[in-house]
Amino acid sequence: MRMTKILAMAALVGLAASAAWAQKTTEEGIAEYRAMLQDGNPAELFEAKGEDLWKKPRGPKNASLEKCDLGKGAGVVKGAFVELPRYFPDTKRVQDLESRLLTCMEALQGFNAAEIANTPFGKGEQAKLEGLVAWISSESRGMKLNVPQSRTEEKTMYEVGKRLFFARAGTHDFACASCHGTDNKRIRLQDLPNLTKPSGAASGFGSWPAYRVSSGELWGMQRRLNDCYRQQRFPYPRFGSDATIALAVYMGVTGKGGESIAPAIKR
Numbered sequence: 001m002r003m004t005k006i007l008a009m010a011a012l013v014g015l016a017a018s019a020a021w022a023q024k025t026t027e028e029g030i031a032e033y034r035a036m037l038q039d040g041n042p043a044e045l046f047e048a049k050g051e052d053l054w055k056k057p058r059g060p061k062n063a064s065l066e067k068c069d070l071g072k073g074a075g076v077v078k079g080a081f082v083e084l085p086r087y088f089p090d091t092k093r094v095q096d097l098e099s100r101l102l103t104c105m106e107a108l109q110g111f112n113a114a115e116i117a118n119t120p121f122g123k124g125e126q127a128k129l130e131g132l133v134a135w136i137s138s139e140s141r142g143m144k145l146n147v148p149q150s151r152t153e154e155k156t157m158y159e160v161g162k163r164l165f166f167a168r169a170g171t172h173d174f175a176c177a178s179c180h181g182t183d184n185k186r187i188r189l190q191d192l193p194n195l196t197k198p199s200g201a202a203s204g205f206g207s208w209p210a211y212r213v214s215s216g217e218l219w220g221m222q223r224r225l226n227d228c229y230r231q232q233r234f235p236y237p238r239f240g241s242d243a244t245i246a247l248a249v250y251m252g253v254t255g256k257g258g259e260s261i262a263p264a265i266k267r
Contacts, residue, residue, distance in 0.1 A: 041211055041263070041264070041265045042211045042216075042265070043134055043138075043209075043210065043211040043218055043263035043264070043265060046130065046131045046134035046135070046211070046218040046263065047131075047134045047135045047138045047263065048135075049128075049131040049134075049135075050131040050132045050133065050134045050135025050136065051135045053065070053128055053131055053132050053135075054066065054068075054077070054132060054135060054136075058109055059105065059108075059109030059110045059111045060109070060110030060111070061108065061109050061110035062109075063108050063109050063110075064108075064109075065101075065104055065105070065108060065109065065132070067108060068100075068101070068104035068108060069088075069090075069104075070084070070097070070100055070136070071083055071084060071086050071088070071100075077136055077139045078139045078140065079139075079140055079143060080097075080136065080139075080140065081097060081136055081137045081139065081140035081143075081260065081262070082140045082143045082144060082145050082146055082147075082260050083146050083147060083148060084096055084097050084100070084147065084252075085097075085147060085154075085157070085245050085248050085249050085252065086147065086148050086154065087148075087151045087153045087154050088100065088103075090103075091103055093153075093242075094153050094154055094157045094242075094245055094246075094249065095240075095245065096221060096222070096240070096244075096245050096248050097133055097136060097137070097220075097221075098129060098133060098220050098221065098222045098239075098240060099222075099239075099240035099245065101129055101132055101133070101136075102116060102117060102129070102240060105125075105129075111125065116129065117238070117239040117240055118239070121217075121219075121223045121226070122217050129220070130209065130217075130218045130219070130220050130223070131218065133209045133218075133220045133263075134209055134218050134263045137209055137260070137262040137263050138262070138263060140260050140262075141260060141261060141262065142259060142260070142261075143259070143260055144256075144257050144258065144259060144260075145202060145205065145206055145252055145255050145256055145257065145258050145259075145260055146256060146257075147249060147252030147253050147256065149253060154249065157242070157245065157246045157249040158246075158249050158250055158253050160242070160243075160246040161245075161246035161247045161248070161249045161250030161251070162250045164176070164243060164246055164247055164250075165177055165180075165181075165195070165196075165247060165250055166181070169232075169234065170232050170233040170234045171233045172232065172233050174231075174232040174233070174234075175232075176195070176228065176232075176247070177196070178232075179192050180192055180193060180194060180195040180196075180200070180204070181194065181195070181196055182194060183197075183200075190266070190267050195250075195251055195254065196254065197254070198254060198255055198256070198257065198258065199255075199258065200255075201251045201252075201254035201255030201258070202255030202256075202257070202258020202259065203255075203258065204251060204255070205221075205248070205251035205252050205254075205255045205258075206255060206258050206259060206260040206261055206262060207261050207262055207264035207266075208220070208221045208224050208262055208263075208264070209221065209224075209262055209263045209264075210224075210262065210263055210264040210265060210266045211263060211264075211265045211266070212266050212267070213265065213266065213267055214266075214267055218263065219266075221244075221248055222239055222240065222244055225237070225244045225247060225248070226239075226244070
């Protein structure tokens, strides 16, 4: 009887060790897969296009975006991305990078911002907008996230974003927190960062925009959040809506001090 118990215990220890080994090798395999993806990120092609679009005169006014104020003064790009979303006095709104670029494209170049906002992702000026986002974010790569909270409007957006993050609704009774509110969750080969923690929020928020291998496109944060709403079976939010910007504020503030690696590469 005693020998039987010993053998049973040994078998259990062996199973536990095998499970631990399997888990370790899975994680190592995922790490290797990501390392391979990082070698030659196609987002660099979008960065080059974005820089050209920033400097090239375009639109009905035949003007460039070089006088666009992204929060650090007209034409200043370096360091702007890690301090967005933020409040802008001229629009009296808290804006993220994409909605701010729409403002500049309309004011400086004469484009119709509402028309661009209603254009499907990856089409027409929307595709060019994402190229701009790729380049502008790359100019802050390696810098620390520092989304401001000095104004009442910015603090309000943080609180709204936090409530939206935890709000459950839709046919599946989902919330953003359903996937991103606890540790150690994964979909296929993609870890789901815990966006309620500084490290998770930094790695999640600080890696978008990103090149999506599965679609061969560059996705900005607006498209990423739009797709999250789709997966939750929520109605699609309007491009540049206060809801999506509030969620970005919540993530950015939570991840303060983390490093921006955008534009990154995703599965």
